[in-house]
Amino acid sequence: MAAAQHIDDVDFISDFAVPGYPFVVPIAIVSNTPDTQGPYPVRVAVRDAASVWLLYQIDGGSVQHLQMQQQDSLFVSQIPGQHVGTRIAYQIEAHSANGKVSYFPHADAWLDFTVVELTGAPLAFTALRGDDAIGVVDTGTRRELARIPVGDEPIQMILAGDQLFVSNLSSNDLRIIDTATFQIQAHIETAVQPLDLALAPDGKTLYATNSGTNALTIVDVESGQAHTVEIADTSEGLYGIAATADKIFTTDIAGSQVLVLSPQGRVTGRIPVPPKPRSLALAPDGKTLYVTSMDTGRLTAIDADDATVVRTIDLDVSGTFAIAPSPDGRKLYLTAYSEGALLVVDVASGILRKRLAIGRNPRAIAFSPDGTQAYVTSSFSNEIHIVDAVRDSVVGHYATGQNPRGIALTQPIWPTIESQHPTHFxxxxxxxxxxxxxxxxxxxxxxxxxxxxxxxxxxxxxxxxxxxxxxxxxxxxxxxxxxxxxxxxxxxxxxxxxxxxxxxxxxxxxxxxx
The missing domain is CATH 2.60.40.4070 (Immunoglobulin-like)
Incomplete structure (x- = not known):
């Protein structure tokens, strides 16, 4: 399938088709949601069916039957919005022309989801690579609200308004999640092994590196249309990425260089840096680009305007993975994955101010919306550490799913609740x-x-x-x-x-x- 092709969000479930019986494949499982307005869309692909029905129960009550309507190659229906705390179970029933019936998931099994309550505290979305899902945690209670099934090996994520873009390393695609409802909106095919993500400053274009090939996937955020640009003369697939208004920066991890690209993906420069450059991050003002090195403890600072190295800082660790400037630009936070530490560097002096012990193999860093806390994923110990970004001290942690990687925090969006009765237009x-x-x-x-x-x-x-x-x-x-x-x-x-x-x-x- 071409990288530019935009298809529906298909989660194929392996099973055996019984000859003569309809065969049902779900298209995006409905996840737990805070959305009380609804409706909750259900979409399936069905083969050899004359009619398809959505069966659902509200809190174990009587079973409601809705005939699903065919739209293109899919059958669709929707469950009406429900109050907080409601548990909805649903099942698909497909009838063949000769009267044979198939069920999904099974005749005696139902899928279910719950309308969950939010505290109003920021929500933490985490890529659980080992679970093929996105975990959603209410940071007010540190309780997981939902597991959103996505593609194979979700690895990184980035927020674009109220949309969350997730890269799936092994299924070679991006998923778009509505952060207000926790539901998948779209699925975008990419080149091999999409990894890191960056937004253009105007928010209109998303860039994804492809670590399995020398290619960059470029996505129009509004339309979801994507295309792939091959990058010549690189030693290995692309990894880290950052974007300014007129440049894209990406790391050639085996070539010990940062590539400078035009917004269209044409190579305009190459910057030598310490071995195995992994992640990139721009200062809040966009003037300085920071580069981590997985093989050394050296942090490189690059002038983003003229694409030249301006400073190298030795951090006295074996290597660093992720980097995140503080929202005010005065500090840098880096994960030292071998040492299980979070490093805090003063930007003005270049001095390492703090070295905080956290989980095993720490990876990604994200700040709370107000910038007062940093959340750090640790992929080997399956936990998230919370750091007070004012005092630079660990103030808590919580367990998560398997192999947490990318993380993003956002303030919850409260859906508008409309009357369910025909008393309004x-x-x-x-x-x-x-x-x-x-x-x-x-x-x-x-x-x-x-x-x-x-x-x-x-x-x-x-x-x-x-x-x-x-x-x-x-x-x-x-x-x-x-x-x-x-x-x-x-x-x-x-x-x-x-x-x-x-x-x-x-x-x-x-x-x-x-």
Missing amino acids: ALAPAFPNPFNGSTQITYTLAAESPVELRVYNALGQAVRTLLRQQREAGTHQIYWDGRDDQGRALASGTYLLIMRAGAVRQTTKMLLLR
Whole structure:
């Protein structure tokens, strides 16, 4: 599959198909979520089925049956939003034309998830490489709220607004997670072994190194479209990465050099550095680039404007892995993986100020949203250490899943709770979204009213009128196939749907992917 191809979030589960019976493959398992608004989308791929049903139970109550609708190659349905503390169990039932029935996961087994409560403290998302999942911890209680199944060997992550991008080393892809709902939004194929991630300063472009090949994956954040650029004359796959407005920096770990690239991926310079350069980080002002060395204790500082080495600091350790400047830029935090230590360096003097003992094989570092704490993953001892970033002291730790690697912290986003009763005019989010075939639009009218549903492009031009007629009170559905009023397929991008019902005007965004 081409690196630029953007496909649905498929988690294949190995099983044997029984001849004559439908065969069901889940598309993204619904995870625990703080979202009380819903709906909770369920998508499956099914072979040899005449009809497919979603069965669900709320807190062990009666079983509800919803017939799933076919959209392109998938069957989709959705479970309505529920209150905090609710446990939802669900199962897929597929019927063949000759009356044979298959279940997923099994006839006597159900999948389940819970609507969880948040304390309001920051959420820590951690890549659990050994569990093929992202763990979500409420730092207010240090309790794990959810395990989000992703691809094989999730390794690094980066926040882009309320989206979390995760690189999966062995399944050669990126997953996008909605941090407000804990659900996977999209899946992007990459070149071999995507590893470190960096955002352009304007947040519009994501860069991913590919450690299994000499390539860089470049992703348009808004559309999710990706392409791969081959990097010539490198000794091994690319590892660390950082980006300024006019440059991309990446480490050639076997070549003991930092490559300087244009935003389009063309090599414009090469900077010799100490052996095995691993990770890169820019100072908050973007003027200085820092480089770690896995084979030495030397930290390299590079002027990001003219791409020249300005300072090398000997840290008296066997090697360092990750590096993170403090939000104010006055200190640098580095993981010394062999020594099981977190190093704290004063930027102005270059002096090592603290050496804090933490877990075994420490890897990634992330700061709390207010910058007062640093969280450090330790991949061999399966724990997260919490460091007071003001006093530079360890103030706690908690156990996590297997082989924690990348970590990111964000303030929780509280979903807007809307009435479940038809007493208000409401336009629900399109489902699925993003989509590449058709998407379902649900709207609710509190009273009979003239209704207009129109789709606009990013330039504000009306491209499709879906509905313009009198409709009765209640909940209604309509589909959009990604075409304009003349039946022409529209290009990938963000589209705005506007509902006008009497004096009411409501909008929602839709992301079309081709």
